[in-house]
Amino acid sequence: xxxxxxxxxxxxxxxxxxxxxxxxxxxxxxxxxxxxxxxxxxxxxxxxxxxxxxxxxxxxxxxxxxxxxxxxxxxxxxxxxxxxxxxxxxxxxxxxxxxxxxxxxxxxxxxxxxxxxxxxxxxxxxxxxxxxxxxxxxxxxxxxxxxxxxxxxxxxxxxxxxxxxxxx
Amino acid sequence: xxxxxxxxxxxxxxxxxxxxxxxxxxxxxxxxxxxxxxxxxxxxxxxxxxxxxxxxxxxxxxxxxxxxxxxxxxxxxxxxxxxxxxxxxxxxxxxxxxxxxxxxxxxxxxxxxxxxxxxxxxxxxxxxxxxxxxxxxxxxxxxxxxxxxxxxxxxxxxxxxxxxxxxxxxxxxxxxxxxxxxxxxxxxxxxxxxxxxxxxxxxxxxxxxxxxxxxxxxxxxxxxxxxxxxxxxxxxxxxxxxxxxxxxxxxxxxxxxxxxxxxxxxxxxxxxxxxxxxxxxxxxxxxxxxxxxxxxxxxxxxxxxxxxxxxxxxxxxxxxxxxxxxxxxxxxxxxxxxxxxxxxxxxxxxxxxxxxxxxxxxxxxxxxxxxxxxxxxxxxxxxxxxxxxxxxxxxxxxxxxxxxxxxxxxxxxxxxxxxxxxxxxxxxxxxxxxxxxxxxxxxxxxxxxxxxxxxxxxxxxxxxxxxxxxxxxxxxxxxxxxxxxxxxxxxxxxxxxxxxxxxxxxxxxxxxxxxxxxxxxxxxxxxxxxxxxxxxxxxxxxxxx
Numbered sequence: 052x053x054x055x056x057x058x059x060x061x062x063x064x065x066x067x068x069x070x071x072x073x074x075x076x077x078x079x080x081x082x083x084x085x086x087x088x089x090x091x092x093x094x095x096x097x098x099x100x101x102x103x104x105x106x107x108x109x110x111x112x113x114x115x116x117x118x119x120x121x122x123x124x125x126x127x128x129x130x131x132x133x134x135x136x137x138x139x140x141x142x143x144x145x146x147x148x149x150x151x152x153x154x155x156x157x158x159x160x161x162x163x164x165x166x167x168x169x170x171x172x173x174x175x176x177x178x179x180x181x182x183x184x185x186x187x188x189x190x191x192x193x194x195x196x197x198x199x200x201x202x203x204x205x206x207x208x209x210x211x212x213x214x215x216x217x218x219x
Numbered sequence: 220x221x222x223x224x225x226x227x228x229x230x231x232x233x234x235x236x237x238x239x240x241x242x243x244x245x246x247x248x249x250x251x252x253x254x255x256x257x258x259x260x261x262x263x264x265x266x267x268x269x270x271x272x273x274x275x276x277x278x279x280x281x282x283x284x285x286x287x288x289x290x291x292x293x294x295x296x297x298x299x300x301x302x303x304x305x306x307x308x309x310x311x312x313x314x315x316x317x318x319x320x321x322x323x324x325x326x327x328x329x330x331x332x333x334x335x336x337x338x339x340x341x342x343x344x345x346x347x348x349x350x351x352x353x354x355x356x357x358x359x360x361x362x363x364x365x366x367x368x369x370x371x372x373x374x375x376x377x378x379x380x381x382x383x384x385x386x387x388x389x390x391x392x393x394x395x396x397x398x399x400x401x402x403x404x405x406x407x408x409x410x411x412x413x414x415x416x417x418x419x420x421x422x423x424x425x426x427x428x429x430x431x432x433x434x435x436x437x438x439x440x441x442x443x444x445x446x447x448x449x450x451x452x453x454x455x456x457x458x459x460x461x462x463x464x465x466x467x468x469x470x471x472x473x474x475x476x477x478x479x480x481x482x483x484x485x486x487x488x489x490x491x492x493x494x495x496x497x498x499x500x501x502x503x504x505x506x507x508x509x510x511x512x513x514x515x516x517x518x519x520x521x522x523x524x525x526x527x528x529x530x531x532x533x534x535x536x537x538x539x540x541x542x543x544x545x546x547x548x549x550x551x552x553x554x555x556x557x558x559x560x561x562x563x564x565x566x567x568x569x570x571x572x573x574x575x576x577x578x579x580x581x582x583x584x585x586x587x588x589x590x591x592x593x594x595x596x597x598x599x600x601x602x603x604x605x606x607x608x609x610x611x612x613x614x615x616x617x618x619x620x621x622x623x624x625x626x627x628x629x630x631x632x633x634x635x636x637x638x639x640x641x642x643x644x645x646x647x648x649x650x651x652x653x654x655x656x657x658x659x660x661x662x663x664x665x666x667x668x669x670x671x672x673x674x675x676x677x678x679x680x681x682x683x684x685x686x687x688x689x690x691x692x693x694x695x696x697x698x699x700x701x702x703x704x705x706x707x708x709x710x711x712x713x714x715x716x717x718x719x720x721x722x723x724x725x726x727x728x729x730x731x732x733x734x735x736x737x738x739x740x741x742x743x744x745x746x747x748x749x750x751x752x753x754x755x756x757x758x759x760x761x762x763x764x
Contacts, residue, residue: 148655189253192253195253
């Protein structure tokens with residue numbers, strides 16, 4: 052099947068000279084600037100910039116010729132997309148069933164007490180973001196958490212706080 | 220690619236394997252990797268190199284071996300004297316000792332007994348290659364007979380014959396619904412539409428379930444072969460794998476597998492010099508539980524919000540871009556190569572009359588052996604929990620087992636001797652679900668568990684229909700009130716009414732099944748709810764003051 056390239060009258064210019072926009076452009080071009088590649092494009096934006104802001108969502112909307120409302124709708128519908136910048140370090144606590152049964156709540160409470168942040172929030176100085184995951188799939192290690200990309204399993208509140216202190 | 224060429228690759232791979240005296244398999248699935256399996260593999264490889272034993276010892280990364288709680292797992296096989304040792308909780312500091320033992324006596328302190336029921340009681344179809352082959356090497360899969368079903372089907376069977384084998388097998392959808400796969404396939408196959416699609420649903424969203432991920436990480440080619448066979452049977456040329464973005468390792472391995480399969484001519488144009496063409500694309504989910512529902516999943520692939528739409532039309536008639544679409548779960552498709560290879564009748568002889576074959580369960584929670592198991596249908600819950608799972612640790616008492624995730628229910632002790640089948644589980648108030656099985660002991664409060672699942676459904680409700688959006692919110696509020704001891708008997712009654720309303724009036728499976736955890740805990744553990752209720756109005760005043 053021959054793919055016909057759409058004729059694009061005016062290609063919107065990237066919002067800045069940041070090289071990362073090129074990666075976003077590549078992702079959109081690979082899918083023929085088609086509207087159904089919206090989620091793929093947003094994944095790329097988030098991989099490049101860490102989060103989705105107004106500027107990037109507007110750019111994606113005009114490039115894929117979609118209403119901004121639709122881009123915003125999709126970005127806010129899916130849990131994985133975040134509209135706020137993340138802190139320097141992240142701690143993801145798994146709240147899957149196995150972890151819940153084994154006390155994931157205590158882990159969260161411990162971090163909330165120490166750093167005064169709730170899941171989805173970042174400390175005031177921007178050093179730590181606390182997130183909760185639906186299930187990491189590491190149920191054998193329950194309760195589990197991910198500190199800066201490193202999975203730590205069978206945690207007590209004290210152990211997890213020590214892990215976090217190591218990086219923050 | 221002809222059958223002869225395929226056999227040639229398999230033979231070459233076997234010759235290569237036989238040239239090594241010892242095989243060292245390191246589990247490289249996600250769970251063991253998070254305990255440092257990658258470092259162990261690197262160190263083992265280096266140690267072998269330093270000692271110049273590369274020609275004798277083959278260090279290979281393999282998929283999930285099942286017993287995740289004992290990870291990282293390493294298996295040493297010596298075909299010459301037919302010895303096989305499984306080591307558990309291996310650390311990088313153990314590598315030199317492990318290496319030294321390869322030629323001598325096994326390291327007893329790390330050994331994991333393989334005669335225990337956890338291994339002995341399993342029957343593997345979906346996981347037959349899991350933990351044995353390197354998921355990143357197509358030749359390893361071919362050596363185990365992989366892709367022969369596809370080549371045989373394309374060169375010697377008509378699409379109808381493939382379809383008949385699947386219908387005869389009695390295979391039912393493993394994603395939770397249990398709809399007969401043969402019927403679904405036949406509906407799509409019957410349609411005269413020129414463009415059809417096959418979708419693999421790998422959006423494993425149930426918290427506490429990791430079966431699909433293990434299959435994708437351990438044996439990705441199996442899914443591709445299953446999809447290609449499905450596409451051949453129904454007449455589709457394009458396929459999508461919709462997979463959670465939270466599974467980066469599985470995504471990476473799938474991408475690699477697709478590249479390898481295309482290079483070998485199992486995917487692409489004119490496969491095996493026949494007119495059949497099939498291409499597969501990967502689509503990443505973005506974290507929405509509701510996207511496990513067929514119509515929501517299709518919306519998501521189309522780049523929309525993952526909101527379900529009323530059925531009919533069913534996806535088999537009007538699915539992706541309004542074309543007939545076959546959607547099957549990972550495990551369902553993983554069964555297909557074996558069914559085509561051994562025949563539908565063989566598959567039907569396993570399990571029970573109405574639930575044939577095997578089922579993969581992710582065993583977790585308060586249980587001694589956490590991990591992945593595959594058992595024939597019809598086995599009892601007691602056998603799974605007490606024998607395979609090794610019972611409840613720390614001498615505590617069993618309380619309930621939860622199957623089916625947020626759409627399922629909690630079953631008490633008296634249901635343990637029930638055979639695991641689609642229909643018996645449903646009759647008992649739970650569902651088969653995708654395969655998460657969470658065991659709870661006396662320390663868990665059932666009201667809290669019900670509230671936990673309702674919290675999940677409330678957050679995951681897509682908001683399209685009112686009963687689900689508002690109902691789950693209200694039910695969560697009531698459950699919180701009960702858990703805090705602030706509720707009255709009237710609240711409990713309202714909760715029960717809401718269960719009925721939400722179940723009967725919601726648009727999709729998420730809402731229709733959201734009350735299940737509440738209904739089942741109310742059915743079997745009603746006293747726990749009642750104990751938390753306030754008895755009379757004097758209590759009210761005490762709380763108020």
